[in-house]
Structure formats: structure tokens, C-alpha cells
Amino acid sequence: MRMTRYFLPLLKEVPSDAQIASHQLMMRAGMIRQAAAGIYSWLPLGLRVMQKIERIVVEEQTRAGHLPMLMPTLQPATLWEESGRYSDYGEEMLRITDRHDRKLLYGPTNEEMITDIFREHVHSYRDLPLTLFHVQWKFRDEIRPRYGVMRGREFLMKDGYNFDVDQDEAIHAYNRHMVSYLRTYERLGLQAIPMRADTGPIGGNHSHEFLVLASTGESRVHYDAAILDLKLKDAAIDYDSHDRCAAVVAEWTTPYARTEETHDATVFADRVPAGRRVESRAIEVGQIFYFGTKYSEVMGATVTNAAGQSVPVHMGSHGIGVSRLVGAIIEAHHDDRGIRWPLSVAPFQVGLVNLAHNDTGCRTTCEQLYRELAGLGLEVLYDDRDESPGAQFASMTLIGLPWMVAVGPRSLAGGEVEFTERASGIRSSHPHETAARHLADRIGLPPV
RNA sequence: CGGGGCGUGGCGCAGUCUGGUUAGCGCGACGGUUUUGGGAACCGUAGGUCGUUGGUUCGAAUCCAAUCGCCCCGACCA
Numbered sequence: 001m002r003m004t005r006y007f008l009p010l011l012k013e014v015p016s017d018a019q020i021a022s023h024q025l026m027m028r029a030g031m032i033r034q035a036a037a038g039i040y041s042w043l044p045l046g047l048r049v050m051q052k053i054e055r056i057v058v059e060e061q062t063r064a065g066h067l068p069m070l071m072p073t074l075q076p077a078t079l080w081e082e083s084g085r086y087s088d089y090g091e092e093m094l095r096i097t098d099r100h101d102r103k104l105l106y107g108p109t110n111e112e113m114i115t116d117i118f119r120e121h122v123h124s125y126r127d128l129p130l131t132l133f134h135v136q137w138k139f140r141d142e143i144r145p146r147y148g149v150m151r152g153r154e155f156l157m158k159d160g161y162n163f164d165v166d167q168d169e170a171i172h173a174y175n176r177h178m179v180s181y182l183r184t185y186e187r188l189g190l191q192a193i194p195m196r197a198d199t200g201p202i203g204g205n206h207s208h209e210f211l212v213l214a215s216t217g218e219s220r221v222h223y224d225a226a227i228l229d230l231k232l233k234d235a236a237i238d239y240d241s242h243d244r245c246a247a248v249v250a251e252w253t254t255p256y257a258r259t260e261e262t263h264d265a266t267v268f269a270d271r272v273p274a275g276r277r278v279e280s281r282a283i284e285v286g287q288i289f290y291f292g293t294k295y296s297e298v299m300g301a302t303v304t305n306a307a308g309q310s311v312p313v314h315m316g317s318h319g320i321g322v323s324r325l326v327g328a329i330i331e332a333h334h335d336d337r338g339i340r341w342p343l344s345v346a347p348f349q350v351g352l353v354n355l356a357h358n359d360t361g362c363r364t365t366c367e368q369l370y371r372e373l374a375g376l377g378l379e380v381l382y383d384d385r386d387e388s389p390g391a392q393f394a395s396m397t398l399i400g401l402p403w404m405v406a407v408g409p410r411s412l413a414g415g416e417v418e419f420t421e422r423a424s425g426i427r428s429s430h431p432h433e434t435a436a437r438h439l440a441d442r443i444g445l446p447p448v
Numbered sequence: 449c450g451g452g453g454c455g456u457g458g459c460g461c462a463g464u465c466u467g468g469u470u471a472g473c474g475c476g477a478c479g480g481u482u483u484u485g486g487g488a489a490c491c492g493u494a495g496g497u498c499g500u501u502g503g504u505u506c507g508a509a510u511c512c513a514a515u516c517g518c519c520c521c522g523a524c525c526a
Contacts, residue, residue: 012475012487013460017519037518091449092525109526143449143524157526209526218525287526321526355485387487394487408485418485 001348003383007044010395020216022330023148025339029399031326038145038153045399046326048347050156053325054135056187056344057158064180064239066131066160071113073137077103079112083298092140106139111295111317114161118313119301125165128303128313129173133160135322149327150283151218156323162316165305167292168242170314174206174290175245177318181210181286182232182252188325189342190332192285193227195257206290206316209259211282214331219284222268223257225276230255259284283328290316333423339400340422348381349443351401353393355408357386365417365432366407372436373405377445397422403439407432 018024031046080086162173185192197209293312
């Protein structure tokens with residue numbers, strides 16, 4: 001993408017409304033624009049990041065055997081009257097009336113609708129286990145939206161729902177989700193800690209939240225520092241194996257880690273050595289629930305089991321805040337000059353900068369590198385603007401692409417171009433003829 | 449919802465207390481010239497119903513009232 005043809009409204013100054021780093025940087029990098037309190041437009045650069053996150057989330061869910069679908073944003077109130085939540089949910093639910101005076105609501109979550117779909121079409125234990133998910137916009141009319149996309153009223157969430165014949169199977173689904181979530185966060189460049197959680201208005205009795213440590217987080221958390229040493233890595237996990245999934249869950253939930261709501265100071269002091277007790281702030285980026293037959297009983301979602309009896313199906317639900325993750329990743333990866341995107345979610349992997357717009361040699365080299373890098377499968381943002389080098393460097397640093405390739409007369413005189421890795425700040429030079437391949441190797445792309 | 453604050457060119461702000469003639473400043477934008485390795489310099493240009501409505505007054509960005517919007521602190525939440 002050539003910058004002169006892109007839509008990238010960068011801001012030099014910090015908008016006065018933005019308080020925390022991620023919000024300020026998203027505004028300055030031209031990723032979002034506020035439409036109303038807690039409601040944002042996603043500009044091209046921001047959308048690219050959000051879509052990359054969504055893709056990773058979907059890939060990991062699919063890998064775990066969960067099936068993508070899509071439910072609407074608007075739901076009939078009748079479903080929620082059936083579950084009792086139309087009156088229970090309160091002011092956070094945005095209620096809408098259509099032209100025929102029918103009551104609708106902008107979905108804050110989808111347990112009712114998915115249960116309705118399930119009960120209509122699934123009747124036998126032979127069709128289980130079943131886990132369906134979608135990535136869809138939600139609306140929760142927060143009392144006080146804040147921190148940009150971190151606490152928006154409208155937000156993009158992946159929410160999934162499992163249906164199982166009994167509690168054992170449903171707990172396996174719960175475990176499977178924890179593993180798939182840990183994998184997801186790791187791919188996103190985040191260290192997310194599962195913490196025992198309250199179940200809140202969704203209900204149920206078995207739940208974990210996933211929290212990313214950040215000083216600007218809204219949650220206060222207490223944990224055993226030993227949990228920070230856990231790594232899932234790329235271990236191939238058999239999602240069909242109850243034992244393997246349970247083992248991973250056991251490993252990750254044994255060290256003490258709780259939010260303020262479930263924190264028990266006595267247990268904390270008893271079980272965790274003094275030197276490893278950490279209290280900190282964190283951002284919640286996901287939550288999983290097992291709630292048994294809470295919805296299936298009231299809504300009549302039953303299956304016939306192997307013994308021929310009709311039993312209410314066991315369910316759980318699981319959510320990952322996709323739009324919030326954009327902010328959370330920035331909170332975890334930035335410095336005082338801008339964003340430092342992890343490679344996996346970077347809007348472009350490489351920024352190519354022509355430092356001397358009117359220099360034929362620089363321009364020719366840039367054009368060639370631009371073609372070569374794209375040919376190797378790299379996503380390149382090419383700064384072909386006629387700006388001063390200082391402004392170009394500052395823009396690239398702000399946007400935070402993992403790699404910058406600078407082409408200027410000084411190094412090009414020696415036949416070289418300059419690489420800068422955003423995360424480390426380390427610069428190096430390389431002959432321009434082989435620069436594209438060299439960078440592809442550094443990034444780890446296979447030969448074409 | 450309780451408490452606090454703010455609405456003035458695209459962005460950041462001054463001016464409001466103490467009403468007074470063409471509403472300023474920095475950044476940005478546009479045109480030109482000179483520049484070009486970490487947010488360049490100079491010259492010029494465009495852009496504002498001072499959130500909205502009503503009131504007080506000879507006169508309102510400024511005083512009064514209402515209203516809309518946004519932000520911060522608290523209780524609630526992916």
C-alpha cells in the first residue's frame with residue numbers, strides 16, 4: 001500500500017479526550033474515530049489490525065473443532081422474556097421498537113438465540129458434542145464507557161456456546177476452550193492469565209476470566225508470580241483428549257490467580273510464598289463459563305440420551321473481546337514514541353520509506369523493493385510521501401510496524417538500505433539487491 | 449445514576465472572572481521557493497453561526513436559564 005493512496009489521518013498531538021496510552025495511540029495513528037460515547041468508526045489501519053485478531057481467534061476456534069456461524073445483532077425480545085433475562089438484564093440492554101411496535105433488542109450476548117436454534121434442530125445425543133460460535137458486534141449500554149475501544153458500548157466479540165450431553169462432556173468443552181484461548185492469546189503476543197471469576201449476570205457456577213497485566217487495566221488482580229513462567233508454546237494439543245486438555249487446565253489453574261471479586265487474602269497468604277505474591281492491575285480479555293442446564297431447562301433444549309431419556313443439554317459460553325484486544329495489545333506493546341505491533345497482528349509487516357522523494361535512485365530502489373517484498377508475500381506500507389525524513393521516521397515509529405526499510409541517498413551510495421526493528425530499535429544495513437529476501441528470512445517466511 | 453470538569457477553524461489551546469469595534473496563538477491543510485537521515489525554513493492563502501435554543505443589554509464567546517454532547521472519579525461490565 002502506498003501511503004499517498006492510503007487513508008491514514010495521523011495526529012501529531014494527543015487528543016484531549018484520550019486518557020490512556022492505547023486510546024491516545026489509536027487516535028494518533030489514525031486507527032479509529034469516535035462517533036459517540038463508546039462508539040467508534042474503525043479507519044483502514046485499525047480495521048486491518050482488528051481483522052487480523054479476528055482471523056487468529058477464528059483459526060484457533062476452528063482448530064478446537066468449534067463451528068463458525070453468524071447470528072444477527074438485533075434479537076426479538078420474546079426469546080429473552082422466555083429466559084427471564086429481558087427483565088433481569090437491566091439498563092445495559094439497548095431496547096428497540098420496530099414500526100409494528102414489536103420489541104427488539106441489540107444483543108449484548110447470545111445464549112437465548114443459540115439455545116433457540118439448538119432446540120429447534122438438535123434432538124439426539126448422537127449430534128453432540130456441539131460448539132457453535134460467531135464474531136459479531138454487541139451492544140451494552142454501559143453507564144460510563146471509557147478508555148476508547150477498551151470499554152466501548154458497541155464492541156466486537158467472539159462468543160461461543162457448547163452443548164453437551166452431560167456434565168463431564170461439558171467440563172471437557174470448558175477445558176477445551178481454556179486451551180484454545182491460551183493458544184489464541186499467545187499467538188496475539190499477549191500473556192493472559194486465567195483467573196477464577198464470578199459468573200455475573202450470565203449465571204452458572206464455573207468460570208475463568210483471562211487477564212492481561214497492564215498498569216492501566218480496570219481489574220485489580222492477585223496472583224502467584226510462578227504463573228508467569230507457564231508457556232503453552234506450539235505444543236500440538238489433541239482437543240479430543242479429555243486428559244490432555246484437563247492436564248493443561250490443571251497446570252494453568254493451580255497457581256493462585258484471582259481477581260478482586262474472588263480474591264481470598266487468607267488463602268493467598270497460606271498458599272503462595274511471600275516473594276511470589278503479586279498484586280497488580282489487568283485488562284480482562286476473555287471469559288469462559290460452564291452454566292449447566294440454566295438455559296436449556298427454561299427454554300426446553302433437551303436431547304434424548306443413550307438410555308432413551310430426554311435430558312436438558314449442558315451448556316457453557318465463552319467470549320473474547322476482539323475490539324478490546326486491539327487496545328489491550330497496544331497497552332502491552334508500546335513505548336513513548338508509539339505502538340510496537342507484534343508481527344502476528346501488525347497492520348503491515350514492513351514500512352518502506354523513501355527518504356529522498358526526488359532522488360531517482362532512491363525512488364527506483366523503493367519501487368523495486370516494494371514489488372519484491374510484496375512478491376514474497378509481505379504486507380508493505382510504502383511511504384512515498386514528499387515529507388522530511390524526520391517526519392517519515394516519526395510516522396513509522398508511531399504506527400509501529402515491526403520492520404522499517406529506509407532508502408536514502410546516504411546508504412544507497414554504498415548500495416545499501418537500512419533496516420530497523422521496531423521492537424528492539426536495532427538497525428542494520430544490507431545490500432539493496434538482496435534486501436527483500438533478507439527481510440523475508442528474518443521474518444521467517446518460507447522461500448517462494 | 450451521584451460527584452467534578454469541558455464544549456471557541458481538522459487537532460491542541462488562549463480569550464469568559466471584570467460584556468465593547470475586524471475572535472487570537474501553535475500545529476495541521478493548500479500554493480510557492482529553498483531544503484532533505486529522526487516531526488525543516490521563509491513567503492502567501494483558505495478555513496470559525498464561539499455546541500444549541502431562549503433571555504438580559506445600546507452591545508454577548510463573555511452574564512442568566514434551559515437543553516444537547518463529551519471527558520474524569522465512583523458503583524456495574526468482553
